[in-house]
Amino acid sequence: MSEYIHDEKVKELEELANKVRQSLIEELVEAKSGHTAGPLGMADIFTALYFHVLNHDPKNPDWPERDRLILSNGHICPIRYAAMAHAGYFPLEELKTLRKFGTRLQGHPERERLPGVETTSGPLGSGLGQAAGIAYGARMDSKKFRVYCAMSDAEHQAGNLWESAMFAGNNKLSNLTGIVDRNNIQINGMTENVMPLEPLKAKYEAFNWHVLEVDGHNIEEFVDAVEEAKAIYEKPTVIIAHTIAGKGIPEIEFDYNWHGKPPKPEEGDKFLKELRTLGGKIKSEHE
């Protein structure tokens, strides 16, 4: 069970996030296709979710009382897979099967294939509805678990998402917390150039949501926001997490060209070295 967080725990999670990023790079190099920027940008949040926030049991993924984490923008699944593997859902070695024939780690995640992924996703804008449906059903039965829904920012251009936001606000689904990866990039460029989302906070407020904004790379801020959401009883809460796409690898940060491609093997080696040495600040154990 989650709780307000102390400095040592934050430091531990930050170190774990670095390891999760390393697994992510290895996973993508091996897969030879897939998305890099978005998953790196959400590494801190997924680490915080799997190692602090979620009430879950990796050895019993269908435990009925578990918190549900719905990933709406399925294309960033490599980060979910990496965090799940570190959390003990499946062996780290299996990450190398990403996107390969016969794998449980499909290019976009599938509920029927990998226990613990909760929903099949990829087509954007449909995760929040499923999360709201689970939250509604859980409330009918007075269940105590919480439902989290991770979304991209650009999928807020899809109508289905706002239908679901309207439903959740109208039904006061306070057991539902949305998490928006506000990294400002999408395939065709910057969100505000392609189809502006701002004022995003005001939009959610107008749909009767409680809105919090955090630095998506500040684990303490994120965890505090998750805790605040639990104390809001009359509305669903959305945490708009301002993130840097590609966070942790300076060559990738802020660059939308890294949305949908993996690192080549030599790039992968370089990026792994950067992560292991914290950008050259410390010596890697591999040198």
Added chain:
Amino acid sequence: MNMNKEAYLIEDLSKAEKAPTRDGYGKGLVDLGEKDDRVVVLCADLAESTRSHWFKEKFPNRYIELGVAEQNMATIAAGLANYGKIPFISSYAVFSPGRNNEQIRTTISLNNLPVKIAGAHAGISVGPDGATHQALEDIALMRVQPNMMVIVPCDAIETQKATIAAVNCCSGPVYIRFGREKSPVFTTEKTPFEIGKAVVLREGKDLTIIGCGMLLYNALLAAEELSKEGIEATVINSHTVKPLDITTILNSVKETKAVVTVEEHQTSGGLGSAVSEALSQHFPAPQEFIGVHDRFGESGEPEELIEAFGMGIKDIKNAVKRAIKRKV
């Protein structure tokens, strides 16, 4: 008379009383609501015309209103089913599974969740509302999705049975299609109904008519008239379009060696296509298609439209004669 006694149809077809098939849906939902707490009913601002308001009146806490938002209705239902509920989603077929087709594909069929999709106001017999509201492609849309079952009941009694069976049959998604107009009730409580099991309504040696939905009544009347002309047709109620009951169809077609399919749907992609796909693999036979031939509908009175679009009794009789002529 060649009626199959084991089908337990009403004695005199000409004296059939009329009721809308959607009434069967409403009654089926109430039956389910009493027996199974997991059943919840979702509706997109069409509670009365889909008859889901009958459930709402009895079980207000298990009725969920979505407003005019069919895409959301599909995703909310997927979430409810993911959690452990058995949701029915109710709207007009043009909107659900029309408008929300991708949400059904990704969040319901691919997730393989027990969401039951009720498409009301299907077919040209919707009448005066015109082409926008006459779903003629919904069977095709649903039939091509893996995990999805497709049921097209023929009258109000069968719709009630189909609604209940949609929960008891399976742990996956089901599409049930029904119409708007009052239509003849020619099956009875005793008529067998099992998903995936076609029912032989009438037996004849010359040709097999395979139909689904309300037009089966016309098919039966056409078969009676043909009998007076010396042509004996078998009539099969293929209420389950998917999975198609190939065994029952083959048993008949191997005898008759000619087929007419009857449905209130585009002739491409629906029951006719399903039958044709099956026969071409197992026992090729000449087939004529009663249905809508690559056109949109239009406003008019239901019976007037059925005639105008070539789905009347006379059209079925002519199709039978054409198919018989084509026998090798």
